[in-house]
Amino acid sequence: MLLEVSGLSVDYVLDRADVRAVDNVSFTLDRGEFLGIVGESGCGKSTLLFAIAQLLAPPARIAAGSVTFKGNNLVGLTDGQLASVRWRDMSVVMQSAMNALNPVKSIGAQFRDAMRAHGKTSRDEIGTRSAEVLRMVGIDQAHLGSFPHQLSGGMRQRAMIAMALLFTPDLVIMDEPTSALDVVAQRSLMVQIKELQRLLGFAIIFVTHDMSLVSHFSDRLMVMYAGQVAELGATRRVFDEPLHPYTRGLLEAFPSIRGPRVPLKGIPGNPPDLSVIPTGCRFHPRCPVVYEPCAEVAPELADKEGTLVRCLRYTEERSVPDDHAAATG
Amino acid sequence: MTTPLLRAEHLTRHFKIGGALSKRTLHAVDDVNFQIGQREIVALAGESGSGKSTIARLLARVYQPTSGQVYFSQGEEDPGTALSAMRSRRARLRYSSEVPMVFQDPFASINPVFRVSHGVLRSLKLHRPDLSAKERQAEAARVFGVVGLGADMLERYPHELSGGQRQRVGFAQALAGRARLILADEPVSMLDVSIRIGLLNLMATLRDTMGVSILYITHDIASARYVADRLIVMYAGQIAESGPIEEVLADPRHPYTQLLVSAVPDPRAPLSVDAETDIGEPPKVIDPTPGCRFRFRCPIAIDQCGTVTPELTQVSGREVACHVAQSGAEVKAFTS
Numbered sequence: 003m004l005l006e007v008s009g010l011s012v013d014y015v016l017d018r019a020d021v022r023a024v025d026n027v028s029f030t031l032d033r034g035e036f037l038g039i040v041g042e043s044g045c046g047k048s049t050l051l052f053a054i055a056q057l058l059a060p061p062a063r064i065a066a067g068s069v070t071f072k073g074n075n076l077v078g079l080t081d082g083q084l085a086s087v088r089w090r091d092m093s094v095v096m097q098s099a100m101n102a103l104n105p106v107k108s109i110g111a112q113f114r115d116a117m118r119a120h121g122k123t124s125r126d127e128i129g130t131r132s133a134e135v136l137r138m139v140g141i142d143q144a145h146l147g148s149f150p151h152q153l154s155g156g157m158r159q160r161a162m163i164a165m166a167l168l169f170t171p172d173l174v175i176m177d178e179p180t181s182a183l184d185v186v187a188q189r190s191l192m193v194q195i196k197e198l199q200r201l202l203g204f205a206i207i208f209v210t211h212d213m214s215l216v217s218h219f220s221d222r223l224m225v226m227y228a229g230q231v232a233e234l235g236a237t238r239r240v241f242d243e244p245l246h247p248y249t250r251g252l253l254e255a256f257p258s259i260r261g262p263r264v265p266l267k268g269i270p271g272n273p274p275d276l277s278v279i280p281t282g283c284r285f286h287p288r289c290p291v292v293y294e295p296c297a298e299v300a301p302e303l304a305d306k307e308g309t310l311v312r313c314l315r316y317t318e319e320r321s322v323p324d325d326h327a328a329a330t331g
Numbered sequence: 332m333t334t335p336l337l338r339a340e341h342l343t344r345h346f347k348i349g350g351a352l353s354k355r356t357l358h359a360v361d362d363v364n365f366q367i368g369q370r371e372i373v374a375l376a377g378e379s380g381s382g383k384s385t386i387a388r389l390l391a392r393v394y395q396p397t398s399g400q401v402y403f404s405q406g407e408e409d410p411g412t413a414l415s416a417m418r419s420r421r422a423r424l425r426y427s428s429e430v431p432m433v434f435q436d437p438f439a440s441i442n443p444v445f446r447v448s449h450g451v452l453r454s455l456k457l458h459r460p461d462l463s464a465k466e467r468q469a470e471a472a473r474v475f476g477v478v479g480l481g482a483d484m485l486e487r488y489p490h491e492l493s494g495g496q497r498q499r500v501g502f503a504q505a506l507a508g509r510a511r512l513i514l515a516d517e518p519v520s521m522l523d524v525s526i527r528i529g530l531l532n533l534m535a536t537l538r539d540t541m542g543v544s545i546l547y548i549t550h551d552i553a554s555a556r557y558v559a560d561r562l563i564v565m566y567a568g569q570i571a572e573s574g575p576i577e578e579v580l581a582d583p584r585h586p587y588t589q590l591l592v593s594a595v596p597d598p599r600a601p602l603s604v605d606a607e608t609d610i611g612e613p614p615k616v617i618d619p620t621p622g623c624r625f626r627f628r629c630p631i632a633i634d635q636c637g638t639v640t641p642e643l644t645q646v647s648g649r650e651v652a653c654h655v656a657q658s659g660a661e662v663k664a665f666t667s
Binding site: 042043155183184185186187188189190211212213214215217218241251252253255256257258259260263265266267268269272273 | 378379493494495496523524525526527528529531532550551552553554556557577580590591592594595596597598599600
């Protein structure tokens with residue numbers, strides 16, 4: 003096991019009250035595994051990533067839980083102690099490569115900075131390794147001298163990924179790395195990420211709001227809603243037999259490019275404001291198959307043949323009616 | 332055939348780039364012809380840098396065309412007035428109220444220091460000066476109702492609204508000026524997946540009940556298919572393929588359309604690995620030489636593609652700009 007996140011909760015400490023953005027999240031990640039995390043804006047998925055990478059800054063703080071990476075709990079370590087883990091063993095690819103790269107430094111100089119900061123100082127070694135990782139992501143090494151504005155969006159995103167691979171980490175955390183790209187570039191980048199993973203064997207935590215994007219790439223899928231895990235299971239299974247009504251709603255919210263054109267409803271309402279969390283099940287105000295206890299009883303995660311799901315329909319042994327589509331439609 | 336609402340003929344927009352002494356020109360939009368009918372949603376699709384947004388800005392008169400012309404019709408009998416002929420302030424105001432824009436980012440396109448009614452009321456004051464203050468309030472409440480927002484929303488501030496609600500405010504502002512063609516530039520791409528469908532449904536409702544036409548600019552082909560009647564696929568400043576959306580997507584004839592369709596992630600279908608080799612880099616259209624602009628990425632390019640720019644011509648119920656498709660051969664560049 004490479005990573006074990008256990009009971010992790012993150013609070014944003016605000017004047018009025020604390021807002022819990024991530025609530026009691028637990029999961030494990032094996033070496034070489036690809037975990038997709040999906041959810042809407044404000045569901046806590048990015049906060050969770052930042053908490054795992056120990057990148058949270060006030061007012062956010064880890065309120066409870068542990069992040070055990072290669073046997074060490076990272077929660078509570080100082081920046082100095084984390085420095086040996088960061089980049090070498092665990093690296094992060096940020097959402098917007100346009101903003102994450104320094105506009106006044108060449109790509110090569112930024113690679114050099116990262117390597118020096120993490121203990122590699124030999125000029126030759128830095129040069130060879132920089133060229134090597136850039137080639138790995140399909141960019142000519144001539145671009146080491148290029149500035150970010152001289153690269154296209156897709157190339158910048160690739161350069162970011164190359165940078166994350168400088169030290170061949172065991173875990174690469176990606177926060178919507180493809181969201182600024184169009185479909186063709188997006189798919190090409192996903193295929194490349196998967197290929198690099200196969201070659202180098204690192205594990206990936208991949209956060210996205212677009213479920214269909216990871217459908218062919220992730221091993222397991224975690225669906226988050228209002229700071230909690232709504233469903234966690236093998237990706238194929240979640241797509242083929244979604245258990246949680248929210249997962250079903252998300253899947254049905256995508257118009258398809260094939261088959262008949264059917265009217266869709268999406269999910270009614272808006273994702274909840276985390277400072278005013280609904281009572282009982284957090285999804286109940288938007289749920290098409292809500293029933294009496296949902297407003298009062300907060301469901302726990304239940305194991306349903308290997309898939310974890312947070313819905314009273316499963317804990318109370320009352321299955322979700324199959325005419326769910328009719329209920330929404 | 333009925334008169335199109337808007338007609339673009341040989342629309343071209345070039346930008347000078349690289350400083351005062353540079354002679355380089357970026358061909359953002361090159362010799363583009365298309366029409367938008369009454370009561371029609373036309374999807375304009377293509378990758379970033381293909382000229383989609385430039386077209387929207389040309390239609391909104393934010394940019395002046397380098398050459399070519401856009402004609403806007405005032406009704407069935409009117410063959411259309413050229414945009415360049417709208418010289419009076421009145422004519423231009425009327426055009427901009429009838430052809431408003433809805434922007435991509437609902438968080439940046441509404442002024443955060445005013446209540447959300449502000450934009451609607453200002454638009455009403457400017458474009459419909461005959462209304463009294465009371466009538467303006469009533470009209471603002473009405474357009475809010477049309478887009479599915481309660482009248483109580485008028486007094487809210489933008490930060491109190493969700494992304495989906497803000498984007499509805501954008502459409503309400505457009506409707507306040509009695510819009511006939513809404514230029515919607517990626518109106519749902521920044522919204523959550525579960526909210527997007529609601530906005531797309533709203534666009535369809537505006538078309539069906541109010542008779543508004545919409546130019547829906549997007550790179551999301553699936554959402555385009557959900558809501559649009561016709562599809563125009565742009566590549567590097569030119570139209571690659573256009574036609575009724577169902578027919579184009581069911582059987583795309585241009586290699587680029589095929590690539591685009593094959594790249595749409597579909598969780599219900601197995602991964603198609605065909606286009607893996609395509610790195611998805613859009614070309615920079617700086618001082619282009621004649622020839623098809625897609626030829627560098629096209630697996631079926633022939634000699635002619637390197638010398639002659641393909642014209643957009645009728646091929647089996649749609650228009651395609653591809654030499655191979657026009658020769659009658661079957662195009663199978665990327666399969667989905």
